[in-house]
Amino acid sequence: MTTPVVPQKKSRGNDTFPVSDLVPDKALIMSGFGINSEMETQEALLRAGMGSDIVHINDLIDGRTELGQYRLLVFPGGFSYGDDTGAGNAFANRVRNNIWEDVEEFLAGDNLVLGICNGFQILANLGLVPAFGGRFTRDIALVPNRKGVLECRFVTLKPAADNLWTKGIERLFCPVAHGEGNFSCSPDTFSRLGEQEMIAFTYCRDDLSPANGEYPCNPNGSTGDIAGITSEDGKVLGIMPHPERAMEFVNLYDWPLRKEQMKRNKVPIPIESLNMQLFRNIADYFR
Amino acid sequence: MASCVHRIEVRYRNDPRKKTRTDRVRSLGFPIDELQLIDVYTITTGTRIFSAAELDQIGSQLVNPVVQEYSPDVPFLADFDHAIEVGFLPGVTDNVGSTARQTIGDFFPGVEGVAVYSSQLFFVCGKLSRELLRELVSNLANPLVNRVHVKTRLEYGTSGMDREVPRVRLHELPTAGVVDLNLDDRELSRIGKEGIEDQTTHQRRGPLALDLGQLHAIRNYFGKKGRNPTDVELESLAQTWSEHCKHTIFASAMDDDLPDGLYKTYIQAATNAIRKEKGEKDICLTVFTDNSGAIIFDDHYLVTHKVETHNSPSALDPFGGALTGIVGVNRDTIGFGLGAKPCINVYGYCVGDPESDPVLFRGRHKTNQILSPRRILDGVVHGVGVGGNCSGIPTPQGWVYFNDRYVGKPLVFAGTVGIMPREIAGRKLYEKKAEPGDLIVVAGGRVGKDGIHGATFSSEALDPGSPVTAVQIGDPITQKKLSDVIVKEARDLGLYRSITDNGAGGISCSVAEMAKECNGCRVTLDLVPLKYPGMAPWEIWISESQERMTLAIPPEKIDAFMDLVGRREVEATVIGEFSDSGRCIVGFHGDVVMDIELAFLHDGAPKKHLTTRYTKTVYPEPVSSCPDCLGATLLAMLKRKNICSKEFISVQYDHTVQGGHVLGPVQGRGRVQAMATLTKVVPGSDKGVGLSQGMFPSYSEIDPYRMAAAGIDTAIRGLIALGIPLEAIALLDNFCWCSSDDPDRLGQLKRAAKGCYDTATAFKTPFISGKDSMYNDFSGYDADNHPVKVSVPPTLLISSIGVHDDVTKSVSIDAKIEGDLVYVVGTTQEELGGSEYFAYLGGVGNVVPDLDPALVMARYQRVTDAIRRDLVASACPVTIGGLGVTLSRVAIAGHLGMALLIHTRLRLDYFLFSESLGRFVVTVSPDNQEAFEQVLDDDAVLLGRVTGNQLRISAGDIRIEIPVSELENAYKAPFKEY
Structure with a gap:
């Protein structure tokens, strides 16, 4: 039941939350057309030590902002184009039809790409994950949840691979909020993802045993309980749940109970949640 | 082709x-x-x-x-x-x-x-x-x-379906007509009731809802000018003077004792008195005047709140009606001050029992059947969800209430909380003023025939080639683009001086409203971007097409504004100019089609004087004895649709976006729906926004005064249980009445409004915003062609908002740890009139819970102190279904049993299910027993302990023993398959 949380001390004057020293490199957080989680994503990266600019995709298309100035490209959560023509599909078309060369060039460099929820759906439609052999074809799909409606609830995730994104993470405990997060791919692709350790996170039970496809621990029916995968070269991560929405202890679903337990056990109440480790790993990559 | x-x-x-x-x-x-x-x-x-x-x-x-x-x-x-x-x-x-x-x-x-x-x-x-x-x-x-x-x-076959293209074809000639008002009163009132007669088709255009007195005033006004009004002018006056926009019933003098009307006497006066009394501790910033009300969040930020209803559209098209309801109230946030960011959505639905299937028709001869309650519920649930989910606004807070009197007209409440800095670079963002010479700019969606005479419905008018006029479908993404460019970019660049939303009446209302700030405007309708050509000028002027804001932009800023919105693919168009001419002048095709003094447009409607009557109805008291098997009764109560879990709604509404989730819609291991939620709205701040509500339609017919008091107490108590102190709480009122031309209904209204005044001033909780919807009646026919009228029970929703100083000290509803003590705070009387238990017994009763504000205020202060001192492990307000239901909810939420001993003089079923106000169930660590009892004094009664996995209640020789899992199954059974 208990999710471990890293206790943190308050610091920096009025600011409640510790902010690590900023790395010199910056992130570009994509916005526009219904993307909606750009601000909390920016906040999470900042607390982890990485500054960012929120950039409307049209400013990239117009050339007002150069993707090349950045080291991390984030497609945050949201409902781009209202999920019309398939979640993430219309935004992916917008990217592919307008700024594809910039994105390819960015991927060729020593840079990272993160897609959360709708961002993962965009990555899947762009073929940035799994990108076997460096080819950007669509090999996976995030199809409508098995229950057929949007599902918003906290889920427990377990890292299924050891990579730059999952370093030091035992578990994540954060919300899903999507209507189309049901991970689908061919059996061939599925075994390749496993063999090449590209499955980054899986849905699991409180005790970290596999969800085995069972609702609600696996909230959408995803094949192999897959919640997030990386690209073959490991530089792109797509993940359905939202660690940026539960940065703090008080954001966690079960914090009131755990606070009571900690109080009685005379354990200090933490401020930050374990989910921040994902963002610290990203910032650390650029240290 | x-x-x-x-x-x-x-x-x-x-x-x-x-x-x-x-x-x-x-x-x-x-x-x-x-x-x-x-x-x-x-x-x-x-x-x-x-x-x-x-x-x-x-x-x-x-x-x-x-x-x-x-x-x-x-x-x-x-x-x-x-x-x-x-x-x-x-x-x-x-x-x-x-x-x-x-x-x-x-x-x-x-x-x-x-x-x-x-x-x-x-x-x-x-x-x-x-x-x-x-x-x-x-x-x-x-x-x-x-x-x-x-x-x-x-x-x-093999050729499949046909290729149909739903293009709009219009045949009307788009010109403005003149309407001859020099008619006898019969013909004149027909114009008011059925609308202007179209000169080519001879069909009526739909009701103006102007009564004879108003039409006489209009005729006199234009008589002095020596002309008749144009259709644009008449439609515009009808919009501006409508009940929807001017709230004539709340504004009119009433009986001999309320010359200033209900709003000024009971709502506004309450807020004014409270603000004056609180002096420096006043939490209000903007009340009643703007699109939302606003209170102080901290030194840098303010929060806004507004709750709207969208009832008629939701009866016709539940999905579209609810969707436009929620995105519409989002615009009341974007249109507050210079633009607040929507940060929390709330909802509330009053619908018929989804398992019933009433056979009622809008037309004679079994035509135009009403939608079933199940379809209405599914549609409105989906509509509000899509609105919030697509817009990236969390929707943690809401409720559903079932009663068969909502079958003809469901009530759909939709509200939005906004967050905004109080100042940027010395500019107060909650103040706005259009200046003469500022350009009138409409931004967002295009104008079509949607939502013209929104509330009217006429199936005959729909032929396959005609656009739909009665209902709108919202487009959350168009609005999201608009919202983002306004509140995340243009506002902070100072590109405009004033902004308001286009809701009822479209630009006819938004422009005329903003024109008050500078005293005049001139609009050229030819400039308004249309979805399709061929619209008549009056239609362009009053269309309620969605996703539009109207702004006042100084000429020197227009290029920068247009450049910015262009890059965000938000359409914006200059349609005229604000002035100080004292007039609202509208042109079309080079002609002036409207020229009215603003003073007449806004204040020309003749004042009304309403008379009311109040007769107390006495209902038979249910005849029953205390059931032998109270455990079974408790399970049956948990299965009541007004009590059981509606979690299927909570989980399909994203309540975590924006990263501020603290206490959500469902709580505890057992996932029980809470009455109140707490959300962070400023990153890095320890503060949060608590939201709750109270509404008791089942009390209205018995005692509207106590109904109002119960609503206010419950709305407040929800926040007290989170740990928000009374002095940090503000209220919103939404009156949804029926048959408001009936003196008896107005008599109930008057008593409810008086209840609001007395209770709010006693608690010193100001009203910051309110809205009313006065005619929630369905008139139609049954299958045998007999006329049927179904009116909603008078429904008053009181919403509460409060700022929690430190969310880490907030308290959830679930029992937490084995061995904790269980208290009931507050006293239980035999108050079951209108209760859910009496409804279960098939009765009504007469004794509605009474409130003694002075008594409960002291109690709430103690509860606040106990929570602030970290003495409370859980707190849950006792509301509908009473103590028995609340104890069960606390146990289910914690997946923990309780052993309780009850001493009461009341019949045990009455004790368990009475809805007496001012009560909480609280659990406390044994380590804190002494301190807690010291703080709460006589207000808290120890009932027993959290223990095991059964709810065990003993009272005298009566024993109830039910496994918590069985309680949980009952609580979750009714909507399991939704």
């Missing part, structure tokens, strides 16, 4: 939703084997056809090839019995179609005039009778917004 129409069909090779979809339709009583779904894109171009290769390129962008396939210009073939295609009627917003059009436009920038229309094609496998098929169609489509085409497998 036909050769320029393409049709691309898209389907999943293995549809993951098929089972759910099929099961759902089967659960509605259709014996089908399978329901397959195909998405259809009908593509037209103005110039040339697409080649097969180009269609492949388009098709591949409309699918994910891993799981989907497409078929251009060739229908999918399959085994089925019937094919049902559901598209939109001409002119109805088609979001999927417009997204597909942008994708195709990006890929083929050279091809002109591309239009895309989306539709859904259902393959029904299973033998259905003609009657059942018709019913299935009416479940899949709403005739108000959808076009439907049905084929049998034989008719479908």
Whole structure:
């Protein structure tokens, strides 16, 4: 039941939350057309030590902002184009039809790409994950949840691979909020993802045993309980749940109970949640 | 032309939703084997056809090839019995179609005039009778917004469905007409009731809702000018003077004792008195005057709140009505001050029992049947969800209330909390003023015939080529783009001086309202961007097309503003100029079609004097003895639809976006729905916004005064239980009344309003915003053609908002740890009039819970102190269903049992289910017993302990023992399959 949380001390004057020293490199957080989680994503990266600019995709298309100035490209959560023509599909078309060369060039460099929820759906439609052999074809799909409606609830995730994104993470405990997060791919692709350790996170039970496809621990029916995968070269991560929405202890679903337990056990109440480790790993990559 | 129409069909090779979809339709009583779904894109171009290769390129962008396939210009073939295609009627917003059009436009920038229309094609496998098929169609489509085409497998053949293009065709000549008001009173009132007669078709345009007195005032005004009004002027006056905009019932003098009317005497005066008394501790910043009310959040930020209703549209088109309700109230946030950011949505639905199927018709001879309560519930739940989810606004807070008197007219409450800095660079963002010479700019969606005379409905007026006028479908993404560019960019660049939302009455109301800030305006209707040509000037002026804001932009800022919004693909157009002429002047095709003094437009309506009457109704008291098996009664109470879990709504509403989730809609290991939620709205701040509400329609007919007091107490108590102190709480009122021309209904209204005044001033909790909807009546026919009127019970929703100083000290509702002590705070009286328990017994009763504000205020202060000192492990307000239900909820939420000993003089069932106000169930660590009891004093009564996995209650020789799992099953059973 208990999710471990890293206790943190308050610091920096009025600011409640510790902010690590900023790395010199910056992130570009994509916005526009219904993307909606750009601000909390920016906040999470900042607390982890990485500054960012929120950039409307049209400013990239117009050339007002150069993707090349950045080291991390984030497609945050949201409902781009209202999920019309398939979640993430219309935004992916917008990217592919307008700024594809910039994105390819960015991927060729020593840079990272993160897609959360709708961002993962965009990555899947762009073929940035799994990108076997460096080819950007669509090999996976995030199809409508098995229950057929949007599902918003906290889920427990377990890292299924050891990579730059999952370093030091035992578990994540954060919300899903999507209507189309049901991970689908061919059996061939599925075994390749496993063999090449590209499955980054899986849905699991409180005790970290596999969800085995069972609702609600696996909230959408995803094949192999897959919640997030990386690209073959490991530089792109797509993940359905939202660690940026539960940065703090008080954001966690079960914090009131755990606070009571900690109080009685005379354990200090933490401020930050374990989910921040994902963002610290990203910032650390650029240290 | 036909050769320029393409049709691309898209389907999943293995549809993951098929089972759910099929099961759902089967659960509605259709014996089908399978329901397959195909998405259809009908593509037209103005110039040339697409080649097969180009269609492949388009098709591949409309699918994910891993799981989907497409078929251009060739229908999918399959085994089925019937094919049902559901598209939109001409002119109805088609979001999927417009997204597909942008994708195709990006890929083929050279091809002109591309239009895309989306539709859904259902393959029904299973033998259905003609009657059942018709019913299935009416479940899949709403005739108000959808076009439907049905084929049998034989008719479908190999050529599939027809290529239908729902283009809008208009025949009217767009000119302004003059309306002769020099008529006898009978003809004059016909204009008021049925609308202006169209000069070409001789049809009436739909009600103006102007009464004879108002029409006389208009005739006199124009008589002095020596002319008749134009249709634009008359329609505009009707909008501005409508109950919806001017709240005439709340504004009118009432009886001999309320010369200033209900609003000024009971609502505004309460707030004024409280603010004055609180002095420096006043939490209000803007009350009643702006689109939302605002209170102080901290030194830097303010929070706004506004709750609206969208009842009539939701009766006709539940999905569209609820969706436009929520995105509409989002605009009341964006249109507050210079633009607040929507940060929390709230909802509330009053509907009929979804398991009932009342047979009622709007028309005679079984025409125009009302939608079933189940369809209305499904539609409104979905509509508000789509609105919030697509806009990235969390929707943690809400409720559903069932009563058969809502079958004809459901009530759909939608509210939004906004967050905004109080100042940027010395500019107070909560103040705004248009200046003469500022340009009038409309930004957002285009104007169509949607929502003209929004509340009116006439099936005869709908022919296949005519656009839908009664209802709108919202487009959250268009509004999201608009909202983002306003509150995240343009506001902080100082590009405009004033802003307001376009809601009821469209630009006729928004422009005229802003014109008050500078005393005049001039608008050229030819400049207003339209969805399609051929609209008459009066239609452009009053259309309620969605997703539009009106701004006042100084001429020197217009280029920067236009450049910015252009880059965000938000359409904005200058349609005129603010002035100080004292007039509202509107031009069209070079003619002046409206020229009215603002003073007359806003204040020219004749004052009314309403008379009221109040007769107390006495209901028989239910005759029963205390049930032998109270455990079974408790389980039955937990299964009551007004008490049981509606978690299926909470989980389909994103309540975590924006990252501020603290105490959400469901709490504890047992996932019980809470009455109040707490959300962080400023990153890095320890503060949070608490929201709750209270509403007791079942008390209204018995005692409207106590009903209002109960609503206020419950709304406040929800926040007290989170740990928010009384002095940090503000209120909103939403009166949804019925038959408001009936003196008896007005008598109830007057008593309820007096209850609001007395209770709010006693608690010193100010009203910051309110809205009323006075005619929630359904008039129609039963299957035998007998006239039927169904009126909602007088319904008052009190919403509460409060700022929590330190969310880490907030308290959830679930019992937490074995061995904790269980207290009830507050006293239980025999107050079961209008209670859910009496409803369960089939009665009403007369003793509605009474409130002693002075007594409970002291108690609330103690509860606040105890929470602040970290002495409380859980706190849950006792509301509908009483103590028995609340104890069960606390136990279920914690997945923990309780052993309780009750001493009471009341009959035990009355003790367990009385709805006495001012009470909480609280659990406390044994370590804190002494300190807690010291703080709470006599207010807290120790009932027992949290222990084991059963709820055990002993009272005298009565014992109740139920496993918590059984309580949980009962609590969650009714909506398990939703």
